[in-house]
Amino acid sequence: MKMHPTPFEAPSWLLWVWFGLTLLSAAYVAWDLFTRTPEMKVMKWGWVLVTLYTGPMGLLIYWFSCREPSPGTHEQFVAPLWKQAVGSTIHCAAGDATGIIVAAGITGYFGLRMGVDIWVEYAAGFVFGLFIFQALFMKDMLGMSYGQALRSSFLPEWMSMNAMMAGMLPTMVVLMSRDMRAMEATSPWFWASMSAATLVGVAVAYPVNWWLVKHKLKHGMGTERALGKGGAMAAAAPQHAGMAMAGMSHAMPPASASGHAGHAMPGMSMAGDGQVSAGRKALVTVLTLVLLAAGYYVAARYGDLSMRPGQPMNMPEMAMPGRTH
Template identity: 60%
Template sequence: MFAQPVDYFLAVWFVLAALSTAYVAWDQFRNNPEPVVMKWGFILVTLYMGPLGLLLYVMADKEPAPGEHEEFVKPLWKQGVGSTIHCVAGDATGIILAAVITAVLGLPMWIDLIVEYAAGFAFGLFIFQSLFMKSMMGGTYWENVRKSFMPEFISMNAMMAGMAPVMALLMMGRDMRAMDPTELLFWGVMSLGVIAGFAVAYPVNVWMVARQMKHGLMTERKPKERSDSATALSSHGQPHDAEQIPAHAGQLVHASHSGLQHATSESKSPDRRAHDKHQAHGGHSMRPNVTRPQLAAVTMTTTLMLLGGMTIPALFVNMRLSARDVGGAIMPPSMIMGWDTPGQAMRDMAAIHPREVTRKAKADARGDAELVPELVDGVKVFNLETRVIRWNILPDETVEGYAFNDTIPGPRIRLTEGDRVRIKVTNRLPESTTVHWHGLILPNEMDGPAKITQKPIPPGGSYTYEFTTEQAGTFFYHTHDHVDRQQAFGLYGALIIDPKNTQEAPKADHEYVLQLQEWLKREGLTYPAMLMEGALPNFFTINGKAYPATDTVKMKVGETIKLRFIGSNNNFVHPMHVHGGPFTVVARDGYVLSEAARFDADTVNVGPGQRYDVIWKARRPGKWLVHCHIPHHTTNNNVEHQGGGGLTMILEVEA
């Protein structure tokens, strides 16, 4: 499923990569006169590099017209392309296969890079260089291993120096779906890594071709094609004698001129004639033209490049983590992460992946609807089910959230003091959860803290809470497993307990429950809002809705309303203010205040977990606001809509 804009780009990229690869494969085997190993080299590199691979093929290797391949591939820069293509095709294949295996095995990134290097080097040396090139290089397999070792070592070091930091920094960056081989982003990072590796390895490959340490592009023709090629070259005024071809390309095209070499063989030294005899039978052996100091300097430089590419990412990301540790987490924009950020922290701060959504609530769905119990042998039985839903906080703004019974907040549970209750909680989330009954006196095993008083409820599992209420007042229930994450996503609900003696409760003509919450929605994804860099909220809700989608309560002059403020939010203290005159604070944290302790105010600070019951009297007609007195909390993504936003609702009073 596409979760970020980059996913759409990658889908287009890989379609183009497939088309480019198909064209290169068709043209190579139908038209281009070169050894099979180079054909497959260009095919694989185009598969990994997409349209850029096609560009390299067309600009450096594709025969422009019949018989012109030998002349076309002569320039040193093209020979360097061919050498790098051969390196990348083998090495990248080993690296990518190793990356998939290490991700599946759950190995940490630092081990992943070492295994990738070993696999890439082994695949490039033992298979692509020594095995696939054996028929062209001549000699035994192990002779070719010995001859190819140093060029492959230099080239692989340079390539991995480019690939390693790209892979490590992007895989362990903000969007860690890049560590999961089932995600498009993983393959996008692999493709970008190969491109970076090609770019870094290209200069040393040009140098090695120039010093005849590595093969570049080659031409391989059948006998009839050779004579046709010779005719074509002659008609274009090109030399017949392969000896006149520049050194960096000459040893690569002898196979196509074997018929022409015979004419000049008599004038050559015995050693040179033996060399040409080998070339005429398909060999492409070379005589390196490099001094030991030069070789040592280049080897040392590429080795240092490799060490830098493998170790520098550890200064910025936690290389001890694996794909299993981070679970494809997508982190909030601007979230500060370092080399010591734990994987669990990343998972808790991550966005809800859209594929986890199992229900989409109707746009006008409301939370806090009263849940009707079933009475079984005098016990009030309730059923709560958690799941991931898509929820409208505004008509045109949705969030992914965790919900009880498909609403945010969950349904209101209303009881009477002394009730025996049984509440079965079934977990449909992709992670474990529990439920805590905030502020209640009950048996310890019913309290809900995960791994402390109970085992977490696993995905697909259930747990039954049973207790007798001993209090009366305004309470609420919420998750107590990964609370920083789950409660921020909406896993809470009101719990109202009426006193046995109804005369004990402060009276009002109307009643309204306000459950407060903060949300973080960025770039199409929902993250748990937190008081930390990069995770600050940009939406705020009352009962799961932001103004102007919040409720409007209609009243008449002289009537009263009991407002039950519940700090169901995780982070901020919300100074809740009512326009149109003061209210009387009659209860706090579930306990009714005595007449002497009650006081009048127009603002009350509602912190996370706190509850205040206040009674407000409608003194004048009009639209009177109830809102948080932190202005940012009355905006929607920093913008006011119809005069407000976020934690705002209206008490509409008629005369």
């Protein structure tokens, strides 16, 4: 039977408190990154974006995985593999979630059906992640042309995107199915839904990014003292020159390489030998597609993929208050 959506039970004031804490969290992360923590430029912006999407949770993750505890210790602080994987996941989320959120706002404006909307969002997330946050921002660090960076980043980004969308897709659809206001970017409920979806997406994408970093298929957390503000070697810092981020399998640009090129940052685990067979890559790729399919199933099972902004949805399994079957 046809039902009109029911709004979230959370009071509006709680939502605005969350938004206020989100702005404060993002402001602190931006201040810390641009004044004291020597993270790479692309990751500075990545952290700010993800904190805007995830609020105090983003600040908490940043505090324990990236924030430099005292001057000159960032290399050692971000060395553990789990922190390297956090950096890779944040980089993934910054591009993918941005594309998904932008697309969701546009498709909501044009009133597209949710079943179409989610695949437009998937494509937009992949485009933002691959063409901007991966290839464009990382080509200098990879020591490659833009085209080479695209080819090198395609498979790892696709794996990450599948996992990210596997978490975001069902979260968005289920929440929007229960409050149609969340389909319109002008509503605060839209941003609340996207915040929740990004958090779930980051959680699902983390294990995939951990595997990619461990096997040197993606970069991990870095520091501009070793890799420069844009990702290239910092020629002005010989004491750090030649330090490479854990998980990076690509050669540095010849102009920036030194006799120490390829060394890890102090204390950084260089787990994995960077030689991953095509079969293992294919297997993990299939697993990410299975994750995406599972996310789609949850969305279709517990949400309404036929809904459009402003229209009633079909939720046959939910009983109307006061009615019996």
